[in-house]
Amino acid sequence: MKLPYAESYKIKMVEPIKLSTLEERKKWIKEAHYNVFQLKAEQVYIDLITDSGTGAMSDRQWSAMMLGDESYAGATSFFKMKDMISNITGFKYVIPTHQGRAAENVLFSCLIKEGDCIPGNSHFDTTKGHIESRKAFAIDLTIDEAKNTQLEVPFKGNVDVNKLEKYLSENADKVPFVIVTITNNTAGGQPVSMENMREVHKIAKKYNKPLLFDSARFAENAYFIKVREKGYENKTIKEICREMFSFADGMTMSAKKDAIVNMGGFIATNMEEWYEAAKLKTIVFEGYVTYGGMSGRDMNALAVGLDENTEFENLETRIKQVEYLAQRLDEFGIPYQRPAGGHAIFVDAPKVLTHVPKEEFPAQTLTVELYLEAGIRGCEIGYLLADRDPVTRENRFNGLDLLRLAIPRRVYTNNHMDVVAVALKNVYDRRETITRGVNITWEAELMRHFTVKLEPAK
Ligand SMILES: *Cc1c(COP(=O)(O)O)cnc(C)c1O
Numbered sequence: 298m299k300l301p302y303a304e305s306y307k308i309k310m311v312e313p314i315k316l317s318t319l320e321e322r323k324k325w326i327k328e329a330h331y332n333v334f335q336l337k338a339e340q341v342y343i344d345l346i347t348d349s350g351t352g353a354m355s356d357r358q359w360s361a362m363m364l365g366d367e368s369y370a371g372a373t374s375f376f377k378m379k380d381m382i383s384n385i386t387g388f389k390y391v392i393p394t395h396q397g398r399a400a401e402n403v404l405f406s407c408l409i410k411e412g413d414c415i416p417g418n419s420h421f422d423t424t425k426g427h428i429e430s431r432k433a434f435a436i437d438l439t440i441d442e443a444k445n446t447q448l449e450v451p452f453k454g455n456v457d458v459n460k461l462e463k464y465l466s467e468n469a470d471k472v473p474f475v476i477v478t479i480t481n482n483t484a485g486g487q488p489v490s491m492e493n494m495r496e497v498h499k500i501a502k503k504y505n506k507p508l509l510f511d512s513a514r515f516a517e518n519a520y521f522i523k524v525r526e527k528g529y530e531n532k533t534i535k536e537i538c539r540e541m542f543s544f545a546d547g548m549t550m551s552a553k554k555d556a557i558v559n560m561g562g563f564i565a566t567n568m569e570e571w572y573e574a575a576k577l578k579t580i581v582f583e584g585y586v587t588y589g590g591m592s593g594r595d596m597n598a599l600a601v602g603l604d605e606n607t608e609f610e611n612l613e614t615r616i617k618q619v620e621y622l623a624q625r626l627d628e629f630g631i632p633y634q635r636p637a638g639g640h641a642i643f644v645d646a647p648k649v650l651t652h653v654p655k656e657e658f659p660a661q662t663l664t665v666e667l668y669l670e671a672g673i674r675g676c677e678i679g680y681l682l683a684d685r686d687p688v689t690r691e692n693r694f695n696g697l698d699l700l701r702l703a704i705p706r707r708v709y710t711n712n713h714m715d716v717v718a719v720a721l722k723n724v725y726d727r728r729e730t731i732t733r734g735v736n737i738t739w740e741a742e743l744m745r746h747f748t749v750k751l752e753p754a755k
Contacts, residue, residue, distance in 0.1 A: 342672030352706035365594025374593035395590030397551025454481025486638025517639030625718030657734025
């Protein structure tokens with residue numbers, strides 16, 4: 298008999314979690330203004346709000362923490378991190394930042410001015426925030442297939458190269474750079490193919506535009522290239538990463554994702570101009586250029602985490618767990634963005650809560666229902682997160698409205714995934730009774746989903 302698949306690690310430290318009562322959860326979610334970001338973590342049983350900074354570090358990472366060099370300038374920890382990043386990506390200049398959005402802040406302060414347009418596949422929320430706060434525009438040129446959650450295509454995160462070519466031919470003067478997010482988080486953790494990266498690179502070069510990779514989950518993207526794209530099945534993840542980054546002029550990275558650290562990020566590039574400009578901004582916003590908001594021990598852990606998570610076994614364990622949850626949802630007929638993405642399952646909320654009007658935020662409503670059902674905290678990636686149009690101030694209902702169940706790396710077991718699947722099935726079974734959603738009572742101008750206050754619609 299063929300041996301079943303099992304995790305490529307064992308567990309040596311645990312943290313207790315506890316299921317609350319429905320009464321408690323009703324009270325807590327009301328106090329949180331129906332916004333799960335406002336809950337206390339201890340009010341949550343299984344926390345799938347994000348896979349960012351929530352991973353479990355390995356014994357190698359924890360031991361590297363003890364060897365952190367906390368020197369203000371020139372710490373050995375910086376050079377360990379820099380060498381690892383250079384090895385994996387081929388970029389020679391590296392600037393640490395305290396997390397991914399800080400990398401965006403530093404780099405975009407150098408590159409973006411008012412009125413600029415930044416084309417790419419679906420921009421991540423903080424990326425969009427850092428573009429729009431500079432009175433510039435994020436132009437989403439993701440392939441149309443990504444909008445149909447039921448379509449099974451292997452690289453649903455791709456940039457539509459025809460749209461990009463057309464866009465650049467008409468607007469090149471307004472474009473400081475092209476951005477590709479790997480994996481495409483907003484479209485459902487969907488990967489971008491090597492072929493697409495190659496073509497985007499070619500078009501960007503034709504118009505003399507640098508290409509930036511927003512790389513939070515580049516290792517998961519490399520895994521999908523290995524298992525889905527012809528010609529890559531026998532390459533190592535590290536070889537695939539090297540090739541991917543050969544098409545980019547630089548990267549921003551939230552190390553809280555694929556480097557499996559609790560805090561950290563960086564900019565890496567081969568462009569001396571970007572590096573020189575970013576160094577100045579780093580000193581203002583983040584700290585001296587050999588620590589940029591990170592402590593030495595964290596840079597050590599980041600180096601080891603990147604090394605471990607660009608190995609096939611570690612990625613396989615992770616992605617198989619996401620697939621496992623997807624299979625359970627398939628059994629119950631619950632619609633999600635297909636195929637299952639790298640870091641999360643994205644439930645297609647308007648297909649579940651068909652009676653809740655879009656103005657009452659179906660995905661947010663489903664997020665609240667799942668919390669009430671079993672204390673599971675997902676996250677709305679939909680109409681709330683989309684913010685208002687910067688010009689018209691209207692809600693943006695043209696994208697997807699999803700409940701994201703993000704799975705922290707190396708944290709939960711498949712038994713937890715079973716609880717999540719069954720809780721969602723219970724909500725699904727009573728979907729016909731859910732006819733009203735939520736209304737906004739207060740919202741911030743930008744990135745409103747973190748702090749928005751809501752109430753049940755009456
Ligand atoms: C998380 C993320 C960011 C922002 O990084 P933080 O570490 O959360 O600041 C940017 N882009 C993508 C694709 C991300 O997933």
